[in-house]
Every structure is written in C-alpha cells, then in structure tokens.
Amino acid sequence: MRSVCVYCGSADGVSPPFLAAARRVGAALAHSGRALVYGGGRTGLMGALADAALENGGQALGVIVENMNTPALAHPGLTRLEVTATIHQRKARMYELAEGYIALPGGFGTLDELFETLTWGQIGEHAKPVGILNVDGYYDPLLAMLDRAAREKFLFPEHRQGLLVDEDPQGLLEAMEKHEHPHAAVKRWMRQG
DSSP: OOEEEEEOOOOSSOOHHHHHHHHHHHHHHHHTTOEEEEOOBOSHHHHHHHHHHHHTTOOEEEEEEGGGOSTTTBOTTOSEEEEESSHHHHHHHHHHHOSSEEEOSOSHHHHHHHHHHHHHHHTTSOOOOEEEEOGGGTTHHHHHHHHHHHHTTSSOHHHHHHEEEESSHHHHHHHHHHOOOOHHHHHHHTTOO
C-alpha cells in the first residue's frame, strides 16, 4: 500500500483523544512512506490528520468539493489539492487515489464513505483493505450491529471479518498489508459460484 485514504470528521470541538488519534494516523502514514488521501479539510480530525502527515515529512493529497473549497474549510498547505464539482466525483477520486482505506471517528460523511467502500469490496469492485481505527470504543456499537447483521445472514462472515479493526494505527496498517480479499465470498454474494 503506497497510499491510504482516511475518512474522518471535520467538526471542531471534538474530544481530544479523537484529535490525538488522527495525528497518530497522519504520523504513522508519513513514517511508513505512505501518502495520505483525504477530504482536503483543515478543521476537526481532517486538519489534525493532514497536519501530522505533513509535519512528519509525508504527503497529503486532498480532494474537496468546489463549494467547500473556501479559506475556512480547505487546508492551505497540502502536497496537492484537487477540486471536484460533486461529492460523488470527490468520493470516486479518493477511491482511485488510494490503495487502502481507514475510517476514524466521524459523522454521516465518514459513515457514508466507509460503507460505500465496504459495499464496493463486497461486490468485487475492489480488493483493497478497509479498516477502522476504533478510538476510545467509538465504533463499538457499529461493530455490534455488523455482528448482528452477520448472525442474521445479511452479511457473509468473510465480509464481516474483512473489516479490519484496531485501536493502534501501526497495528491497523500492518493488518491491512496482510489483508486477503475474500474473492470466493464475492462470487457467492454475486451468485457466480
């Protein structure tokens, strides 16, 4: 993995442990030589993530929607900032630029991006690793819901297990490097085998 897309919240005023975790992810990506791909923001976890990547000698590639490309929202010091017309183009471009995906704490946008990426993997659109950095148990309720979805047969066990989870950025990156996509489960899901 040479590049990792990180989905995370841009809201200010969030809990300090979440900001610290974003900084740890940015630093871990920089130290491992992996480029950060993210939503291009300067606020909240987005800003902390990008700042840490850049401060530690890494690359930060932002993709932002045109109506969010304002001095108040867009990060001014990125390695590269791309501007798209729509949110759909933004997500598609972030997907293209990345070889793996991590979700940090966030709201609707983060969850949308995470689940779209998981869905694309489930139907065979990609075989890239997807992980969650579970900071301070933030994603525990969501993971419990996904476990129930698997028990109720809405998810194949391979797809549920394919969502990698760790509390440590380095551990998560290592798990992502070892990830093997469940190609057989994709074929079953798509009724091809």
